[in-house]
Amino acid sequence: MENESGKIEIRPTKDGSTTLYSERFSQLYHNPNGAVAESRYVFFETPGVTEAIKTDDEITVFEMGFGTGLNLILMNDYLKRSEGNCRVNFFSVELYPIGPETAAELTFGEEFQSQRPAKLLRDIFDNLNPGMNRFEISEKLTLELFFGSFNDLPSPGKKTDYIFHDPFSPEVNSELWSADVFKKLAGFSKPEVVLSTYCAATSARAAMAAGGWKVAKSRGPLGKREMTIAALDEQKLKGFKRVNEQRLIERYRAGEFLQATF
Numbered sequence: 001m002e003n004e005s006g007k008i009e010i011r012p013t014k015d016g017s018t019t020l021y022s023e024r025f026s027q028l029y030h031n032p033n034g035a036v037a038e039s040r041y042v043f044f045e046t047p048g049v050t051e052a053i054k055t056d057d058e059i060t061v062f063e064m065g066f067g068t069g070l071n072l073i074l075m076n077d078y079l080k081r082s083e084g085n086c087r088v089n090f091f092s093v094e095l096y097p098i099g100p101e102t103a104a105e106l107t108f109g110e111e112f113q114s115q116r117p118a119k120l121l122r123d124i125f126d127n128l129n130p131g132m133n134r135f136e137i138s139e140k141l142t143l144e145l146f147f148g149s150f151n152d153l154p155s156p157g158k159k160t161d162y163i164f165h166d167p168f169s170p171e172v173n174s175e176l177w178s179a180d181v182f183k184k185l186a187g188f189s190k191p192e193v194v195l196s197t198y199c200a201a202t203s204a205r206a207a208m209a210a211g212g213w214k215v216a217k218s219r220g221p222l223g224k225r226e227m228t229i230a231a232l233d234e235q236k237l238k239g240f241k242r243v244n245e246q247r248l249i250e251r252y253r254a255g256e257f258l259q260a261t262f
Ligand SMILES: C[S@@+](CC[C@H](N)C(=O)[O-])C[C@H]1O[C@@H](n2cnc3c(N)ncnc32)[C@H](O)[C@@H]1O
Pocket: 005, 028, 029, 030, 039, 063, 064, 065, 066, 067, 068, 069, 070, 071, 093, 094, 095, 096, 097, 148, 149, 150, 151, 166, 167, 168, 173, 175, 176
């Protein structure tokens, strides 16, 4: 299949959900051991989003890279199952959206079927125009999806509580892993924001530190040794193993990661 996203292929993952392979980036969108399992662990469980949904009245999430829409589908599912009344503003950005036909062929496993994710995603991708798009997904969930580059993204109307940092890896999608990107993300955010990513690369952690974030390691998903979690307030990283930010900032400023972050 070929469209804005270039040539992409649908691939099964080991937990029964599908992902995509991007020829443009020579990379899968998710862990081949389980797209749904990875996203639940990295973006919902580790940073505490599952808890916030139960206890908070409103949260604002920013996702870097809408991709297949899996994180929106998961958010919708968590909200449907929750007895709380949390409202979620879900902001995301996508430079190379997939086509509606591709979106409709993605599957996320039996548990999601009642929500008809294929129809929801087809409708979103069918109605996507360059710039900002707004979709009322349910009474509890609003999506604001910017079709364009993160570089051109205006500041979302609401300050962010959680950031799902989900670009391709720094080797192939380096423009989304620079200190300037993390500075811009900090500017979007509340002081108590928590950022999480599957990535455990030292270059990525150094860019976060140089962009003003406190940084920590956490156990990775699906047998991966590590992932990364970051915050503006170090109190939010209690219980996680901190990295030496000062040393990483020095290495970043000395140009040690130039190739990885350009
Ligand atoms: C790993 S995939 C995202 C996975 C997605 N969160 C999901 O669950 O399917 C990374 C996404 O970032 C998008 N992307 C890459 N560079 C971008 C840029 N400069 N601005 C906005 N989106 C970008 C890619 O097109 C791709 O959809």
